[in-house]
Amino acid sequence: MAEGNLPLIESGWVVRRRPMIVLGAASLARLLLGAPAIAFERDPGPVAATAQLVTPDAQRAIERGLEFLAQRQGDDGSFGGGGYGRNVAICALAGTAFLSQGSTPDRGQYGRHVSRCVAYLLKNSQESGLIDAPGSGGQGPMYAHGFATLFLAETYGMSREPEVRRRLAKAVELIISTQNHEGGWRYQAARQEADVSVTVCQVMALRAARNAGLFVPRDTIDRSVAYLKKCQNADGGFLYRLPSGESAFPRSAAGVVALQGAGIYEGPEIDRGLAYLRDFLPNGDVSAYNREGHFFYGHYYAAQAMWHAGGRHWMQWYPAIRDELLARQRNDDGAWTDPICQEYGTAMACIILQMPNDYLPIFQR
Numbered sequence: 001m002a003e004g005n006l007p008l009i010e011s012g013w014v015v016r017r018r019p020m021i022v023l024g025a026a027s028l029a030r031l032l033l034g035a036p037a038i039a040f041e042r043d044p045g046p047v048a049a050t051a052q053l054v055t056p057d058a059q060r061a062i063e064r065g066l067e068f069l070a071q072r073q074g075d076d077g078s079f080g081g082g083g084y085g086r087n088v089a090i091c092a093l094a095g096t097a098f099l100s101q102g103s104t105p106d107r108g109q110y111g112r113h114v115s116r117c118v119a120y121l122l123k124n125s126q127e128s129g130l131i132d133a134p135g136s137g138g139q140g141p142m143y144a145h146g147f148a149t150l151f152l153a154e155t156y157g158m159s160r161e162p163e164v165r166r167r168l169a170k171a172v173e174l175i176i177s178t179q180n181h182e183g184g185w186r187y188q189a190a191r192q193e194a195d196v197s198v199t200v201c202q203v204m205a206l207r208a209a210r211n212a213g214l215f216v217p218r219d220t221i222d223r224s225v226a227y228l229k230k231c232q233n234a235d236g237g238f239l240y241r242l243p244s245g246e247s248a249f250p251r252s253a254a255g256v257v258a259l260q261g262a263g264i265y266e267g268p269e270i271d272r273g274l275a276y277l278r279d280f281l282p283n284g285d286v287s288a289y290n291r292e293g294h295f296f297y298g299h300y301y302a303a304q305a306m307w308h309a310g311g312r313h314w315m316q317w318y319p320a321i322r323d324e325l326l327a328r329q330r331n332d333d334g335a336w337t338d339p340i341c342q343e344y345g346t347a348m349a350c351i352i353l354q355m356p357n358d359y360l361p362i363f364q365r
Contacts, residue, residue: 064334077120140187146201
């Protein structure tokens with residue numbers, strides 16, 4: 001095996017080392033901003049090619065979406081409307097959309113908004129480690145906790161603020177301590193049940209934390225990978241909960257990304273998962289995806305799955321979802337509508353459209 005492909009074991013996590021290359025402008029900027037040195041680089045050719053996929057129309061859509069989010073942020077740093085007002089997951093996703101643009105805490109066009117997101121999450125970080133705003137809605141606190149932990153890990157890698165690390169460490173400890181006997185997680189911060197969707201949130205949060213330099217036991221990841229593999233059906237999709245169930249696009253996209261987040265970029269599980277997802281390549285039939293449900297959640301993960309897969313997977317998927325999102329954007333205010341709330345839909349759309357920027361460590365191989 002060539003030296004550049006040897007597995008690397010750090011902080012209990014096994015990842016695949018990619019060959020070193022000369023840093024491009026975006027990578028150099030990440031280092032100057034304090035992003036983790038362990039971020040792996042891909043061949044600059046594909047990065048340059050995929051950056052061209054962000055057309056002028058797409059860039060305008062991104063700018064309008066981010067401006068909508070900036071205007072919707074509350075004085076306390078929160079986001080969300082309807083039954084999801086002040087939800088920490090939506091705050092974290094909006095913050096991630098700003099990070100994807102290149103802003104960091106107190107730096108860049110939306111640096112102030114990023115810092116207010118961080119402050120809001122820290123304010124709602126409990127001594128138990130759980131990050132959750134009581135009464136903010138949602139299906140269960142571990143969903144919100146996973147997205148909030150991921151966002152804090154991304155910002156800690158850029159700022160190295162001691163208080164962020166302290167709260168982040170507690171959030172990570174909570175995730176590790178609540179993994180159930182199957183290897184997964186569910187809605188509540190307790191070792192009880194597990195489902196694929198909540199498990200993916202925790203795996204990605206742990207990956208982001210590990211990228212930021214926090215210790216994550218290898219056993220925690222190995223058990224989560226074993227659980228996810230058991231949840232993959234023969235068709236390549238993922239069921240919701242063991243012992244059985246049908247496959248569905250949103251959770252199948254999430255399942256593939258979780259395996260990739262655990263360092264598995266190749267193999268039969270990835271091949272079958274990508275083949276299943278390709279049957280859901282956006283084709284302009286909006287009604288089909290409305291029937292499927294969880295549109296933004298599914299495509300948030302599907303875009304990541306194809307980005308990590310690279311090559312034809314990404315080069316075919318991104319233009320398709322880009323055009324789908326441009327067609328869905330509201331003309332009057334630049335937002336995207338979703339049953340959860342418009343801030344959620346807009347944040348998700350902006351993250352997907354900005355993935356070619358390659359700024360965030362969590363989206364890197």
